[in-house]
Amino acid sequence: MTNERRSFLKNAAGLSAAYTLPALSLAQAAPAQRQFHPRPGAWRIFEVTTRVDVQQAEGATSVWLPVPSVDTDWQRSLDSSYASNGAARMSSDAVYGARLLHVVFAPGEKNPWVELTTRIQTNSRAVNWAAKKPVPEAAANLRFWTRPTALLPTDGIVRKTALEATHGAKTDVDKARAIYNWVVTNTYREPKVRGCGEGDIKAMLETGNLGGKCADLNAIFVGMCRAVGLPARDVYGLRLAPSAFGYKELGGNPASLKGAQHCRAEVYLKDYGWVAMDPADVAKVMRLETAEWIKDTKHPVVAPLNAALFGGWEGNWLAWNMAHDVALPGSGGPKLGFLMYPVAETGDERLDSYSPDAFRYQITAREITA
Numbered sequence: 001m002t003n004e005r006r007s008f009l010k011n012a013a014g015l016s017a018a019y020t021l022p023a024l025s026l027a028q029a030a031p032a033q034r035q036f037h038p039r040p041g042a043w044r045i046f047e048v049t050t051r052v053d054v055q056q057a058e059g060a061t062s063v064w065l066p067v068p069s070v071d072t073d074w075q076r077s078l079d080s081s082y083a084s085n086g087a088a089r090m091s092s093d094a095v096y097g098a099r100l101l102h103v104v105f106a107p108g109e110k111n112p113w114v115e116l117t118t119r120i121q122t123n124s125r126a127v128n129w130a131a132k133k134p135v136p137e138a139a140a141n142l143r144f145w146t147r148p149t150a151l152l153p154t155d156g157i158v159r160k161t162a163l164e165a166t167h168g169a170k171t172d173v174d175k176a177r178a179i180y181n182w183v184v185t186n187t188y189r190e191p192k193v194r195g196c197g198e199g200d201i202k203a204m205l206e207t208g209n210l211g212g213k214c215a216d217l218n219a220i221f222v223g224m225c226r227a228v229g230l231p232a233r234d235v236y237g238l239r240l241a242p243s244a245f246g247y248k249e250l251g252g253n254p255a256s257l258k259g260a261q262h263c264r265a266e267v268y269l270k271d272y273g274w275v276a277m278d279p280a281d282v283a284k285v286m287r288l289e290t291a292e293w294i295k296d297t298k299h300p301v302v303a304p305l306n307a308a309l310f311g312g313w314e315g316n317w318l319a320w321n322m323a324h325d326v327a328l329p330g331s332g333g334p335k336l337g338f339l340m341y342p343v344a345e346t347g348d349e350r351l352d353s354y355s356p357d358a359f360r361y362q363i364t365a366r367e368i369t370a
Contacts, residue, residue, distance in 0.1 A: 033300040036245045038124035038314040040074070045368040046240050047119050048257075048318060050342060053360040054105075054112040058347035061086075061105040061112045064328050066320040066339050068120050069099035070235070074276075075319050076121040084114035091329045098321035098339055102329050112346075119368070122240075125276040126312035129173075135273025137231075142268060145231035149324040151198070151337045152219060154227040157205045162224035172230055176267045176277070179224045180310050183279040184297060186210055187217045189287035195354035196261050199234075199337050214263040215338065217280035221265050231268035236340035237319040238262065240365045244314065247305070249289050250281060251316055257363040258356040261340045264313055278309040318365075 052063050067090065068077035077099075082088055086105035092098060105112040148154045165182040169175045190211030197216035201223045204210055210220075218234055225232035239252030239260040252260035265277040285305055286294040297306045326336040328343060333350045336343065341353035342361045351359050 034246065034304055036247065036304040036308045037126070038245075038308065038312050039126050040123050043076070043121045043123050044315060045078075045119065045121050046318065046365050047117060047368055048238070048240065048363065048365045049115065049117045050363045051115045051361060052113060052342050052344065054344050054346055054351070055358070055360050056346070057105070057110055057112050060107050060348070061109065061346040062330055062344065063101075063103040063105075063112065063114050064331070064339075064343040065101040065103075065114070065116050066236075066341075067099040067101055067116070068118055068318060069097055069321050070319040072274075074123045074125050074315065078119040078121065080116065080118040082114060082116045084112075085109065086112055086114060088114060093321075093323050093326050093339070095325075096321060096323035098323035098326065100328075100339065104330065120318050122315040122318060124313065124315035126308070127272050127275050129272075129311065132271040133273070134271050137268060137273070142231045145233050145268065146226045146229060148226070150335070151200050151202075151324065152223040152226065153202050154223065156202065158201060158223050159227040161205055162227040165224065166228050172269050173271070175228055175230055176225060176269060176275070177310060179221055179228075179230075180277060180279050182224070183217055183221045184282050184306060187212065187220060187279075187283060189213065189217075189280075189283040191288065196263055196340065199263075214280040214284070215340070217283055218263050218265040218278065221277060221279055222267075225267050233266050233322045234324070234338065235264045235266060235319050235322050236261075236338050237264065237317050238340075238363065239317050241316040241367060243316060247285060247289060249284050250305075250314065252365070254365040254367070257365055258361060260363070262317060263338070263340065264317070264319075275311055276309075276313045277311070278313050281309055281313075282306050 050065055054061055067080055071077050082101055084103050086103040088103040091100055091102045101116050103114045166175045166178045169178045187210040193213045197213040199215040199219040201220045222232040222234050239262050241254055242251035266274045267277055269275050282305055286302055289301055294302055323339055326339045343353055344351045
């Protein structure tokens with residue numbers, strides 16, 4: 001760790017659990033001050049197409065594609081259609097209900113392909129912290145979202161770190177804010193990590209290597225929340241369109257979305273219901289939005305984002321599912337930590353979903369405005 005990084009962490013560690021960014025007047029704002037204030041509004045409709053062409057197929061070949069399975073006040077999962085030269089059928093994960101398209105190809109098929117098209121409606125989110133509105137949730141459901149998973153243990157170093165981060169926090173909002181601030185302060189975006197990361201939070205905390213991507217950093221937030229009794233969950237999805245607020249790192253190119261996968265997070269707070277969170281995108285903007293690595297959350301590029309992503313996110317994004325430890329139907333391979341990418345197996349070998357060019361898959365989207 002560099003002296004510069006140590007200095008940053010030392011200075012940032014003084015953030016209190018209830019830290020709130022001060023409002024900047026126009027006179028105080030630096031020339032580079034950004035705006036980031038997503039709000040619920042008109043629903044947007046997107047059509048998303050995933051095309052897979054398995055290269056060098058050998059023996060039995062199968063493909064699994066995530067299908068939107070989230071229906072909430074911020075997303076409506078609509079119809080899906082598909083075509084293939086294999087035998088395709090819709091399936092779902094038995095534990096989380098994550099929908100997927102499962103395609104099996106004849107052993108002699110040398111050019112397996114499948115194309116899935118699905119439509120969703122999406123909306124931005126922003127909690128009004130000044131207006132408490134308790135949202136009841138079944139106790140069994142809340143317990144489900146506090147349980148450990150293979151990559152999200154809630155004991156050991158995860159619980160120890162969470163208890164330290166939330167020391168002195170009284171309410172569930174204070175605890176969530178303390179953990180959010182801890183993640184923003186102590187973790188960082190590491191561009192060299194492949195894909196969206198693996199989400200092995202125990203290994204990250206034990207080694208002290210806290211650099212990662214969205215499936216790592218938001219998983220730390222979720223795991224630490226669960227460790228102190230806050231129901232929380234990862235939401236696995238895909239960026240669909242550029243950000244309306246000009247942040248280049250917070251949008252996708254609809255013509256090519258094969259690297260646009262993005263994991264977000266939610267936490268349940270008794271006076272507000274399920275609340276949007278995304279500390280990983282704060283880290284992404286700090287590291288990549290400008291030519292230099294920003295290391296101050298009060299920086300005019302970061303400050304509005306850091307405030308807004310505690311309780312909100314922009315609706316230029318599709319949620320596939322919230323599933324962990326996914327057993328793919330018909331697969332002899334290991335469970336997936338999460339289902340956010342196309343998956344394929346050929347000749348009893350699982351292909352690398354993080355290498356879309358070698359795998360040969362493409363994802364595109366178009367917004368339907370009429």
